[in-house]
Each structure stands twice: as C-alpha cells, then as structure tokens.
Amino acid sequence: MKAITAPLSLLPTRLIMLDRDGVINQDSDAYVKTINEFVVYPQAVDAIARLSRAGYAVAVATNQSGIARGYFNITTLEQMHAHLHAQIAKAGGRLDAVAYCPHGPEDGCSCRKPLPGLLYQLRDRLGLETLAGSWMVGDSLRDLQAGTAAGARPALVRTGKGARTEARCYAADTPVFDDLAGFADWVLE
Template identity: 65%
Template sequence: MTQLVILDRDGVINRDSDDYVKSLDEFLPYPQAIEAIARLSQAGWTVAVATNQSGIARGYFDVATLEAMHAKMQELVNAAGGEIVYTAYCPHGPDDGCCCRKPLPGLLERTRDALGLETLEGSWMVGDSLRDLQAGDAVGCQSALVRTGKGRRTELKGTGLDDAFIFDDLAAFTDWLLGHKAAS
C-alpha cells in the first residue's frame, strides 16, 4: 500500500499572503517544510501537493508563473533529497462551479488517479484551512492542520476540527508521523 501525504501549498510549504502569492519573488518556502518533505520522501512516503490557485482566475498571475513557482518548489525539495511526485492545482475562482476547488475533493481525486491508486483511505491531507481538511475527509484521508499560514486562525475558529491532528508546522507533523509509524 502506498503511504501518501498530500500537502496544501500556501501556508504549509510556503508563506501565505492574503494578497495571494503572485510571483516567484513572493514564493517564500519555509525551510523546515522543504526539509520535512525530504524526510518524508526518504522514509518511503509519497508526497503530493493539492492547491487552490484562484489567483489565476482573478488575473493576478498566469499558469506560466504558477509553473515557475512549482518548479522552484520541486528544485528545493530535490536539492534537500526529497521528491514531490505530483502537484494538482485548481485555477478556478470560488464562483466558477468547478469540481476541483477545495473543499470539494476533485484535486485529491485527480491525485489519486494520477498515482494509480484505488483509494486515498489511510493517506494524509495536511493543510492550514478547514477547506483542506474537508477535501481530505471527503476521500477518506486522515487530516492534519498546521498552525503556519492561516492554520492558527483556523484552529481558533475550532469548527470542523474534531478528527484533525494539529501541529505547529509541517516539520512537527513529519516528526510525529515518522516517530508514530516507527513505533507501530
């Protein structure tokens, strides 16, 4: 069985912004997140990313800019000894009526299909917002909320987090997951 961790991007891997991450200069990865992804990969976990990117629909940046950010993310992870095997993104706005924008499960279903998996049950969805966790819940993922990005705000609201594990950041989640799996 594939051990899969699906990560939201903004607020989990890199600094988030209420004004959107619109350029390569604004894409500022958390160093501990890059290292955590590498550690997950080295421990045999498959790592994927599922991210809403409505800034495309809003005209704040284009697909080429998004792809440059994702290439940079992959380059940093590879340099640290890890791999992101698949990145799914939703370019739509909240009123576009798509099936991929989280909290809908479309991005996670696309990830499942791209990786040739039958199910995502037993996989992890790590995010900083309730919509990330809801998307994971819809396909049977276990949920982890990180306090980086919008995570602390999400935690303070307290709704919808009953089954979620909560960690300070992706590194803390990784420490726990790798220690927890080693002990079991």
C-alpha cells in the first residue's frame, strides 16, 4: 500500500505502469524473498531507461503478499526497490514511483491486483487526473484486469508467467510482446 517515489520534476503526462515480478525481474513460485533472489532483467532496465528518457513517467504496481506471509519484510522489499532505482539511474533513466500491496489474497484490501487500488495510488501520487491513455504492462491476467479496471490500456509480456497467461486467457485485443524491451520498442516507434 505504501508508495516509494523517486524525486519528481516536470512530470511527464504519459504514464506506463509495470508489474514487477516477471516483467522487470525474474519471478519465482517460491517468491522473491531476498536481494540475492531479486534478479533484474537487463533488457527491462534498458527499456525503462529508454521510456523515461523519451518523456514517459514509469511506475511499478506490484502485489507483494510475501510480506503478509512472513517470507520477507518491508525493509527487504525497499532494498530491492532501491537496487532497481540505482540500476535504472545508471542506465540513464528513472523510475518515478513504486506502489506495492503487502496484503495476502484473503485480506480484503482494495490495493491487491486485479483490483485497481495500486494504480489509483500511482495516479494520485503522480498528480494525474486520470489513467486514460496510460499503459499497464504485466505478465498475468490480474495485471491486465487491474489496468482495464483503472481505465488504462493493458499490455502483456511473455516473460515471467506471461506465456502461460497468453496460452490460457487474455483479451484478444491486448497487445502481446516477448518482453518489456519489445513493448518499449513498439511504444517508441
């Protein structure tokens, strides 16, 4: 539920929201619990930096139920996100905000995707009136559903659980990309 943000200046009006595990970094069915398990895809860092340099605000909306399950704590999560911010900055870009849901599936919160609460947190934190025209890029159906519910356009990547999501179910008009770099190439054309 807490949002972690990078310093903002002259915020772009275009927003791309990203799921984290499976889109930006390697996912794990056993959860990404430590900084050593937080393995960022190099192509994702480059894609975020390119989008940022092109004037897009880039933000992360991530379910992190491992906190509720006791697998890791908020300090560890914040270390992972600080590491991500540093990698993106080194590549010449920036991540404008990170919002996460620390709740478990049965907690009844409004921020856990597929509900749009995290996306609304990002909208409000970034001072936007609407998410219309923005993108929600994810590897799971719940990411796409959250984007649609918030008024954003959904996009699917095949990394993480994306190939399984593509094979099972997603809206036929949702654009699908091999990875975040493919999405960035398409947006920046």
